[in-house]
Amino acid sequence: MGSAVLEILGLVLCLIGWVGLILACGLPMWQVTAFLDHNIVTAQTTWKGLWMSCVVQSTGHMQCKTYDSVLALSTEVQAARALTVGAALLALLALCLTLAGAQCTTCVAPGPNKARVALTGGALYAFCGLLALVPLCWFANIVVREFYDPNVSVSNKYELGAALYIGWAASALLMCGGGLVCCGAWVCARRPDLSFPVKYSAPRRPAAGDYDKKNYV
Numbered sequence: 001m002g003s004a005v006l007e008i009l010g011l012v013l014c015l016i017g018w019v020g021l022i023l024a025c026g027l028p029m030w031q032v033t034a035f036l037d038h039n040i041v042t043a044q045t046t047w048k049g050l051w052m053s054c055v056v057q058s059t060g061h062m063q064c065k066t067y068d069s070v071l072a073l074s075t076e077v078q079a080a081r082a083l084t085v086g087a088a089l090l091a092l093l094a095l096c097l098t099l100a101g102a103q104c105t106t107c108v109a110p111g112p113n114k115a116r117v118a119l120t121g122g123a124l125y126a127f128c129g130l131l132a133l134v135p136l137c138w139f140a141n142i143v144v145r146e147f148y149d150p151n152v153s154v155s156n157k158y159e160l161g162a163a164l165y166i167g168w169a170a171s172a173l174l175m176c177g178g179g180l181v182c183c184g185a186w187v188c189a190r191r192p193d194l195s196f197p198v199k200y201s202a203p204r205r206p207a208a209g210d211y212d213k214k215n216y217v
Contacts, residue, residue, distance in 0.1 A: 003187035004103040010180030014125045018091045020170030025084040029161035080135030087131040097121030122181030129174030136167045
């Protein structure tokens with residue numbers, strides 16, 4: 001029973017991390033305008049993301065524009081798009097494997113193979129978390145490096161956006177959840193007595209006498 005609790009808890013964490021990863025991928029706040037020196041009082045704030053850039057006026061009006069050309073984008077943006085979308089799709093595959101191998105489902109017959117399927121799903125979730133960390137840390141490194149670069153003008157300096165922090169939290173949840181799923185599957189494979197008690201019962205077939213009783217009634 002304890003191993004099943006680990007799998008369920010890990011699956012919940014992975015689902016939350018998956019939603020957070022998709023949210024971080026779509027949000028335009030990977031880079032936000034840095035307010036330095038004469039930029040403290042400004043009429044607008046610029047946000048930049050993987051798919052669009054937005055300008056927020058001091059009046060609250062926001063205008064966003066998607067990037068026109070994919071090939072004109074910088075290398076880090078193109079790589080970040082590919083890695084985050086790939087991680088999100090891989091997490092979908094991990095979800096299917098985890099649900100199929102979970103002890104609370106009957107998609108796969110109980111046994112070592114069922115534990116291996118869940119273990120594979122948990123490992124994929126952890127790999128998704130690591131894969132998502134690559135573009136997040138890459139972007140953060142570029143933003144910090146340009147922020148402290150004296151050759152970059154103050155108007156072109158940016159700070160870390162909220163999407164990066166959401167992505168880091170999502171990556172942590174994916175790795176922690178995947179680890180819990182792997183632990184639950186490993187415990188189930190090594191200690192079957194701690195697995196979720198699933199009982200199968202064959203449907204009852206009516207005896208011949210039952211039909212006779214119905215006919216007399």
